[in-house]
Amino acid sequence: MEKAYKSSKLPAPTIERLAYYTRPLEIYLKAGIPVISSEALARHCGVNSAQVRKDLAHFGEFGVRGVGYEVETLLKEIKKILSTDREWNLCIVGLGNLGTALAENQNFAKRGYKFVAAFDSDPEKIGKYLPGGLKIHPVEKLPDLVEKLKIEIGVITTPPQQAQGVAELLFSAGIKAILNFAPIQIRSPECCIVENVDFSVNLENLAYHLENLFEE
Amino acid sequence: MEKAYKSSKLPAPTIERLAYYTRPLEIYLKAGIPVISSEALARHCGVNSAQVRKDLAHFGEFGVRGVGYEVETLLKEIKKILSTDREWNLCIVGLGNLGTALAENQNFAKRGYKFVAAFDSDPEKIGKYLPGGLKIHPVEKLPDLVEKLKIEIGVITTPPQQAQGVAELLFSAGIKAILNFAPIQIRSPECCIVENVDFSVNLENLAYHLENLFEE
DNA sequence: ACTTGTGAACTGCTTCACAGCT
DNA sequence: AGCTGTGAAGCAGTTCACAAGT
Numbered sequence: 001m002e003k004a005y006k007s008s009k010l011p012a013p014t015i016e017r018l019a020y021y022t023r024p025l026e027i028y029l030k031a032g033i034p035v036i037s038s039e040a041l042a043r044h045c046g047v048n049s050a051q052v053r054k055d056l057a058h059f060g061e062f063g064v065r066g067v068g069y070e071v072e073t074l075l076k077e078i079k080k081i082l083s084t085d086r087e088w089n090l091c092i093v094g095l096g097n098l099g100t101a102l103a104e105n106q107n108f109a110k111r112g113y114k115f116v117a118a119f120d121s122d123p124e125k126i127g128k129y130l131p132g133g134l135k136i137h138p139v140e141k142l143p144d145l146v147e148k149l150k151i152e153i154g155v156i157t158t159p160p161q162q163a164q165g166v167a168e169l170l171f172s173a174g175i176k177a178i179l180n181f182a183p184i185q186i187r188s189p190e191c192c193i194v195e196n197v198d199f200s201v202n203l204e205n206l207a208y209h210l211e212n213l214f215e216e
Numbered sequence: 217m218e219k220a221y222k223s224s225k226l227p228a229p230t231i232e233r234l235a236y237y238t239r240p241l242e243i244y245l246k247a248g249i250p251v252i253s254s255e256a257l258a259r260h261c262g263v264n265s266a267q268v269r270k271d272l273a274h275f276g277e278f279g280v281r282g283v284g285y286e287v288e289t290l291l292k293e294i295k296k297i298l299s300t301d302r303e304w305n306l307c308i309v310g311l312g313n314l315g316t317a318l319a320e321n322q323n324f325a326k327r328g329y330k331f332v333a334a335f336d337s338d339p340e341k342i343g344k345y346l347p348g349g350l351k352i353h354p355v356e357k358l359p360d361l362v363e364k365l366k367i368e369i370g371v372i373t374t375p376p377q378q379a380q381g382v383a384e385l386l387f388s389a390g391i392k393a394i395l396n397f398a399p400i401q402i403r404s405p406e407c408c409i410v411e412n413v414d415f416s417v418n419l420e421n422l423a424y425h426l427e428n429l430f431e432e
Numbered sequence: 433a434c435t436t437g438t439g440a441a442c443t444g445c446t447t448c449a450c451a452g453c454t
Numbered sequence: 455a456g457c458t459g460t461g462a463a464g465c466a467g468t469t470c471a472c473a474a475g476t
Contacts (some may be wrong), residue, residue, distance in 0.1 A: 085428040101313035177422040206393040211299040
């Protein structure tokens with residue numbers, strides 16, 4: 001859905017799969033297994049092995065025929081492609097249950113995504129601190145802090161009615177990428193990208209398949 | 217990624233879009249606008265209008281040429297297709313920050329997805345109640361309660377190490393559909409479906425595009 | 433012997449463009 | 455006049471199958 005990002009060297013599905021390849025690679029690395037074949041990697045991620053080779057071939061040849069791919073270099077290379085080999089500063093807007101849970105989530109931090117600021121419009125919440133130590137600021141401070149803290153990605157976890165407004169605030173503060181959890185389609189300027197996460201779409205998918213998969 | 221559900225009448229992207237069409241339709245319905253054109257619906261969802269018509273044509277002709285689609289019947293029809301015209305009982309396993317946030321999320325309830333049981337293995341949490349009134353049970357009670365409460369979908373929000381075990385417990389309790397938030401690939405029997413949600417994949421997408429979109 | 437890298441075939445989704453209705 | 459429904463064309467991503475390399 002509207003992932004039609006303009007001029008990207010890699011096809012969108014490839015980018016997504018690269019992120020998935022990362023997981024088994026990290027496990028292999030930790031386990032001290034030095035080499036992995038496209039076949040093995042494919043099995044771990046539930047895809048075709050030719051697919052894996054095609055994906056990896058997009059950015060050079062670093063497999064060894066007859067052997068496979070060196071786990072450490074492959075992982076490093078993928079991280080370079082995805083720009084996960086550095087830290088990213090994020091902010092979150094909307095500290096309800098979901099927002100708080102995300103801000104506290106260690107999974108993000110582990111991958112270099114750091115929440116460095118939190119915003120809400122609820123006077124009840126402003127000034128309070130999250131368990132992780134982040135202070136909740138009023139949204140008015142957003143433009144200022146985005147610049148000061150070099151925030152590059154914004155995460156929206158407000159109610160849907162406020163999501164578009166918050167997005168515009170983020171854009172005008174200079175943010176070019178948004179991860180949106182509000183179940184609404186955000187309109188964005190040409191140069192900016194929005195990734196939507198909508199759990200109920202996933203549930204609707206499951207519901208459809210449960211109902212249809214086993215009867216015919 | 218491994219959404220290769222076997223014998224589905226509708227193509228996977230169509231099912232996902234149908235879920236998205238639902239949102240503007242609900243807004244139109246509330247606003248009392250009786251009819252919508254494929255063009256308008258397409259604009260709201262960021263897709264092509266021919267796409268909308270093709271998607272809707274999959275299950276009969278209920279547009280009116282020269283006029284458009286009747287909002288109320290279209291919405292009702294889509295809900296029937298997606299089996300969202302009834303309630304689904306869910307359970308959640310893993311009541312950390314994310315699990316708790318999801319269990320409390322009103323967005324699910326609004327669409328007919330009801331959390332009717334919550335499980336955790338942490339003795340600290342067992343016996344406590346969630347703010348919404350749900351009691352946290354030990355995972356040992358899962359098989360029993362799944363049957364008693366007619367739970368059809370399981371949601372996993374445990375740490376990744378426990379996710380596969382929990383999934384197997386759910387499967388053997390008779391559950392056929394899982395929404396998995398743990399960043400790990402769950403292996404599932406043929407007859408079951410798993411939908412994975414992994415936020416860091418979304419962030420990696422954004423990071424890649426931020427880095428590559430504006431330089432060339 | 434084994435596994436990569438890749439042209440070619442294939443599959444499936446999207447978009448076009450227009451005939452068909454109202 | 456306007457918008458749907460749809461065959462046909464176009465495009466993109468996937469898989470096959472095998473040559474190339476170790």
